[in-house]
Amino acid sequence: MKNLIALALSLFITYSSGIAQELKKSKSLKTALEQSLSSKKPVLLIIEVSGLPKPTDLPPNAKISFKSALDEPEVINSINENFVVYKTTMSDTSVRSIIREANVKSFPAFVFLRANKDVFYKDFGNSTDQKKYISMIEKALSASKEASISDLEAQFNADKNNNTVLRKLIDTRKKIGITNNAQLIEQYANNLKIGDFNDYQNVLYILEAGPYSDGNAYKLANTNRKIIDSLYRTEPLQRRTALNNAIISNTIADAAKNKNTSRAISAASFARNTWTRDYRRGEQAYNTQILWYYSTIKDTANYLRTASYFYDNFYMNIGVDSIKKIEAKDRKALSQKHIASMPNQKQISKEKLDSLQKIDGKTVVTQSVVTFSSTSNSYANELNNAAWKFYEIGTKNLNYLSKAMIWSRRSIELNPIAGYYDTLAHILYRLGYNEEAIKTQEIAIDKAKIEKSSTASLELELKKIKAKTL
Known part of the structure; x- marks a missing residue:
């Protein structure tokens, strides 16, 4: 059976419904881009998830609506006035390259494009507050006036030794969520002087760009061990995790693209070393990366041999009861981490929700439901x-x-x-x-x-x- 995927989604259940104004939508991404070119308006790409499960255990008189403040007339008018809209789902093959390039992982996603498909701004999530969408529109319009990625790439190609332009290009890409800046940071590091690697912020900037783990930029950034030790000791966990993940994903992706087994082993080894105090998780991280590499380059012999050893030794040498205890602990940790990542998210107690659900009449009750478990x-x-x-x-x-x-x-x-x-x-x-x-x-x-x-x-x-x- 094909892989089962877990998604983190914010849904809004409203106990009343109304007729909302419609967005003017293009029939396809191609049509939207053509209309963008002729009208001089950017494209707003709205990507949703299809096949969401319906909520259960609701009051008999509850009416379910997955609409949000995006349906408010003021928001719709502003979007129609300033953007060409194409609304689709994440299964649409025409937008997969955009999802991948812009590192879109949360849905519904709002991705803003130029007529040449350059992404210049993105946002995500439902909200019952129209201020969220008005703010999103204002920020997108402001971002659309800045230099595009294509323009910055042209400037960089004209003078590859200009770190000011190069840094602006990397920053623009990072701003919209593009984490694969490994090749650019190689050039950036090569343009620096050896003394520049004694600067904490320079080292942090290089690592956050996701350099290849066996590349020159990563090696140069690690020349001052005091800075590296300080960085991994003082930076927030979320930031350290993000830069490690960028290094791993960029390195293994390039390894697969070029069938470079040496680079793949470097990426897998880096992944293992991030679990310094947990040998078991370290081995899992190593084998997960190397198996992905063998699978991607279709090296069946090495995949079967490595997978056989890995799954037998990692998953089959532990009892069912022990597994269930480990998973319960992991789920609890994930839940706490997820809640901590949303400090402004309002939490409604079950008792409060139950009392609200018993209210008669036309009272509107909104419940924010966050799901992050798989089947x-x-x-x-x-x-x-x-x-x-x-x-x-x-x-x-x-x-x-x-x-x-x-x-x-x-x-x-x-x-x-x-x-x-x-x-x-x-x-x-x-x-x-x-x-x-x-x-x-x-x-x-x-x-x-x-x-x-x-x-x-x-x-x-x-x-x-x-x-x-x-």
């Missing part, structure tokens, strides 16, 4: 995904398939959901256990019905298993 725990999900990957690769090696079957059974033991039974059925079929595969797929269908999810694809797979055409 399964992470150990089960990781094992299921690993088992499915082995099936997906197409291996007929009985040793590898047997491992995948064991991992799949463990994922079901941890969390018996339809998707995991579907994975097991496919592996059993590949191993030649047709009757058991049929029974397992039938269980998957029964589970899906209980979960109130679609059974169409599961039933189609069952037909293929029975016909031996899978």
